[in-house]
Amino acid sequence: MTNNNRSQWDLGRFIQTLTYFEVIPFLNWVQDLIQGRPSSSKNIPDGAKQVGVILVAGATGGVGKRVVKRLLEQGYKVRALVRDIDKARSILNDDVELVVADITKSETLTSLIMANVQAVICCTAVRVQPVEGDTPERAKYYQGIKFYQPEIVGDTPENVEYQGVKNLVEAAAKYLPKVGQKLLFDFTKPSTELKNTWGAVDDVVMGGVSQSQIQFVEETALFAGHVSTANSGGFASVRTKNFAPPFNLSGYEGVELRLRGDGKRYKFLLRTETQWDGVAYSYSFNTEANTWIDVRIPFADLIPVFRAKTLKDSPPIDASKICSFQLMLSKFEYDGELNPKFSPGGFALQVESMKAYGGANLPQFILVSSAGVTRPGRPGINLDEEPPAVKLNDQLGGILTWKLKGEDSLRESGISYTIIRPCALTEEAGGKEFILSKVIILEEKSVARMSLGSV
Template identity: 75%
Template sequence: MTEKNRSQWDAGRFIQTLAYFEVIPLFSWLQRLIQGRANDNKDRPAGGKRVGVVLVAGATGGVGKRVVQRLVERGYKVRSLVRDIDKARAILGNEVELAVGDITQPETLTDEMMANVQAVVCCTAVRVQPVEGDTPDRAKYNQGVKFYQPEIVGDTPERVEYQGVKNLVQAASNFVTTSANEKLLFDFTNPSEDLKNIWGAVDDVVMGGVSESEIQLVDGTALFTGNVSTANSGGFASVRTRNFEPPFNLVGYEGVELRVKGDGKRYKFLIRTETKWDGVAYSYSFDTVSNSWISVRIPFTELIPVFRAKTLKDFPAIDLSKIYSFQLMLSKFEYDGELNPRFSPGSFTLQVESIQAYSSASLPQFVLVSSAGVTRPGRPGINLEEEPPAVRLNDQLGGILTWKLRGEESVRESGMPYTIIRPCALTEEPGVKALIFEQGDNIKGKVSRDAIAEVCIQALEQPQACNVTFEVKEGSDQSIDWQSLFNSLERDD
């Protein structure tokens, strides 16, 4: 192809680019119509889809079903451990993956159930109901044991709260192999179908240039290749993901690592925290070694905020809680008009094997919902008349708190990074109000199941939540600063 032909701007390719990235809704609708998917939004990529599975035990319970719902809403892959599949379908719906098993029967906690599990959230508990029975709408359950004489129904606290939790811990420690301080974002060695429809070319055709690039999945890699031209004042070629919904949440990670084989040129990696087509990006330049595989670590602290390759002074640091898109680029320009010292027009090739987030700090792999008061039965100086019903009635309820404490101990002894959450009296009040975290097992109060489900999710994303045990109750403040709450906690000895 001659330079003259190459200098002819391609309006069709320009429109195709805008349609693929849904910049102009009409173009996008027409493209979907032509492809027979005019009303199909199911192909919108989700930021959580490239992380490992979160296994939720006790998924049909009051807290468990809320944990499942919130994980799904955030784009996590969720596997619900249930005993009754028909009951689970009625409660959780048809879109949630179910695994049939029973924590009191370790033989049911199979290799298949634990496959690709990155973290476990355990919300299992014995069933407690009023002695005279519950109402069809569970109104007595909603008001708690404070108003009705309670009794244990079904399995004993020893089997569920201790032995069952211990069984689940052992299964998790044997099969949860994904490193807690790495999150695989894109695995091109084993690409899924949806991965093939996420990345698309964004070349200088959008600015009037004539450079051309594409991304292909070849031999276990993503091949970013093409021809970059400086004609028509152009000079860049790139591939970019469509916006993720929900976005990736990389809070707690320190940076991104690329496994690449290049051609000796200098490339850019960009991250966007807004959904705008032509908005601010956070950029990092890296050099490749011709025909050699290298690992490129990109610390988030070294990302440069840019708008069209112009640096933005005094701009906020990157918001890691909402990563909407990623981009790889070969550009004539470095930043602020400076030239890329390794740039040359013509063909280029960059192979990418994987992209993952990394951190030197671990994230929790086992989150256990226990109970406030577990250390109080038999504690010297305790006035039982001032304690919650569960403490006063511990012996009557089969030592429920005593066995919960034994279950906690099995988690602490497992060697896995963990979080143990001890809620005060649980309520069915909707929403998540301000919370108080304390340690030492002394506080009394109430907290909603909605709030505890959210605490479970937040714990999975906070390095500060590793190896801590704490109590939770509803507070009076108007807002929640999750990082400050977890930072206030001391790790278990």
């Protein structure tokens, strides 16, 4: 400590900060500071689809493997729920995360399998195969589709189509985010990628001596440290690296933080430019000491700032390109005003999650069921005129009846869902009308419910 409130500035920490945020190699840092260009493209987190996983059950099956392929092509992060990992490795792309579970055994559907899951697509099915000895010559045709005399092998339709689906629905109901929300950062189960995304940016970058860090403890991100006003400083913060591509949160109203603070007043900042020291969009919020609260930050209430100066002519935030997030404790509010709750010294803010809220009611559970599930047992039905699946329902262990019960478990779950009831699927283009039915919007619960297909 020197006199006149001058303290020993820490060059090592300054370099460490710039290195973490990829502003150096040191010789290039001035250029990178000016241009906001990261010095290397590796280690840049992907904000587009990497946060929030789509879980595909039955990913090794005919429908499932095609669903996985399409999702990957569209840039989604996919987790495949499989029974046999070696089989899955031989069928699925390396980019797919594999988790082993059996939907008929609820104890295998653990929190690890459901962590960060944004939506579930269920393509599981009991195994149906041609009866032994059936040959291509004996294949039958129905509406141009070739089929063999089928039989169930392995587990029963009751176990897979009903109990299994019900188990998966119940696990999903426990872990899926609320309708209209998107989990951005789940600090309860931080991945290595997430841990490597956040880092401290303190006033050391401006000559100050405040020190903070982010630690992942007690299923939270703990932003804590010591803030000092020495050397004209007075802020500590944690910030993400720039995401590329950025987060597109244009369909949402804002960001919700679940946090426990210390009674101090903090700032939450978003950036839409990759510049290290450029325009940010800021929102100040109070915390209650040692109390968990949800803080909602509407995009409309964010104030454009450069450092702590408000920018009167800046447009409102463009939520379609958010490239970094920051939490800050600062001596200053805006334009020279002081933070009314500021005091130098130790501080601690624990964050459990950051979510986007106010989004559209998209389905979160898609169940691939089957055409004809409501037909078996329907009064007045003439089985001879029915398609094979309906005709053979009893012979196939009541497969359609149990599928309908599986659907019911989803309808009763409160999850926002889509049920697809396909006829026999082929690789050829359909050429038939797509039938959409039973669209019920339950306004008071904000749950969009729909089921697709022919009934």
